[in-house]
Amino acid sequence: MRQLRIGDVTIDAVIERCGPWRRPQDCFSAYDEAIFRRHLPTMEPEIFDPATGLMVITYQTFVVRTPHHTILVDTCTGEDKGYPAPLDFPKQRWLGEFKAAGLTFDAIDYVFCTHLHIDHCGWNTVLRNGQWVPTFPRAKYVFHKKEYAAWEEATKQGANPPGDVWRFNCEPIVAAGQALLVDDDYTLDDTVWLSPTPGHSPCHCCVNIKSGGQRAVVTGDLMHHALQCREPDWSTIFDWDAKEAAVSRRRFLNEIADTGTFVMPIHFPNPTTGLVEADGNRFTWKFVR
Ligand SMILES: [Zn+2]
Numbered sequence: 001m002r003q004l005r006i007g008d009v010t011i012d013a014v015i016e017r018c019g020p021w022r023r024p025q026d027c028f029s030a031y032d033e034a035i036f037r038r039h040l041p042t043m044e045p046e047i048f049d050p051a052t053g054l055m056v057i058t059y060q061t062f063v064v065r066t067p068h069h070t071i072l073v074d075t076c077t078g079e080d081k082g083y084p085a086p087l088d089f090p091k092q093r094w095l096g097e098f099k100a101a102g103l104t105f106d107a108i109d110y111v112f113c114t115h116l117h118i119d120h121c122g123w124n125t126v127l128r129n130g131q132w133v134p135t136f137p138r139a140k141y142v143f144h145k146k147e148y149a150a151w152e153e154a155t156k157q158g159a160n161p162p163g164d165v166w167r168f169n170c171e172p173i174v175a176a177g178q179a180l181l182v183d184d185d186y187t188l189d190d191t192v193w194l195s196p197t198p199g200h201s202p203c204h205c206c207v208n209i210k211s212g213g214q215r216a217v218v219t220g221d222l223m224h225h226a227l228q229c230r231e232p233d234w235s236t237i238f239d240w241d242a243k244e245a246a247v248s249r250r251r252f253l254n255e256i257a258d259t260g261t262f263v264m265p266i267h268f269p270n271p272t273t274g275l276v277e278a279d280g281n282r283f284t285w286k287f288v289r
Pocket residue numbers: 117119120221266267
């Protein structure tokens with residue numbers, strides 16, 4: 001994605017993987033082929049690969065640089081986690097892009113996780129001498145406290161892979177004293193703050209960024225695909241609470257449609273950043289090019 005600049009803030013992407021990935025019929029329980037075919041010509045060409053019938057999906061981290069802080073939002077799957085295919089992506093691309101963005105692990109002040117799923121908190125930790133330790137030694141990590149507690153509880157119940165995800169990527173951050181366990185009205189400063197969008201996970205949040213009279217929102221997994229702007233009620237099979245996810249999605253889309261807010265979903269492919277327009281009770285996704 002092209003760097004987004006709003007006011008004094010820049011936002012860049014560090015990509016772990018991208019390309020054709022999943023069939024829509026495998027992701028949406030409400031999937032209807034006729035409806036999908038009707039919407040397809042109204043959507044941006046980058047989001048679907050007609051040759052394979054697969055949706056194009058990216059896994060990435062956003063780097064937010066404000067005048068005061070260097071912030072990462074969501075940290076992909078990470079390295080050495082031992083996750084099974086297809087989530088065992090090669091690590092070199094993420095590390096290479098991180099470095100190419102002029103960053104070092106020491107340079108990160110804050111890590112925000114929109115939620116604590118496997119592909120959003122992986123680089124939180126690295127394996128050193130057999131121990132999971134924070135990757136970013138100076139950073140504070142912002143986790144929603146009830147999201148953290150929900151995955152702690154799931155881990156106690158033996159749920160796996162959430163068990164490993166929490167144990168590998170989240171608990172070591174708290175143990176190291178680097179976690180800020182916050183509520184969903186958390187505000188870092190007048191540039192960066194959270195807003196609640198639960199449903200995909202127990203306490204999923206968006207990360208809002210404002211500068212120079214402009215606003216951008218990292219929307220995590222509030223939407224996985226632009227099809228969900230055409231059909232906001234189509235939740236994915238990955239959602240914790242499909243109904244609540246749909247309510248959060250529609251509320252968000254209603255709020256930001258036609259406002260010029262830059263929307264940055266983690267899984268949308270290049271050029272990733274988009275604007276949302278209202279279209280009756282649906283929405284249209286337009287990439288910023
Ligand atoms: Zn995700």
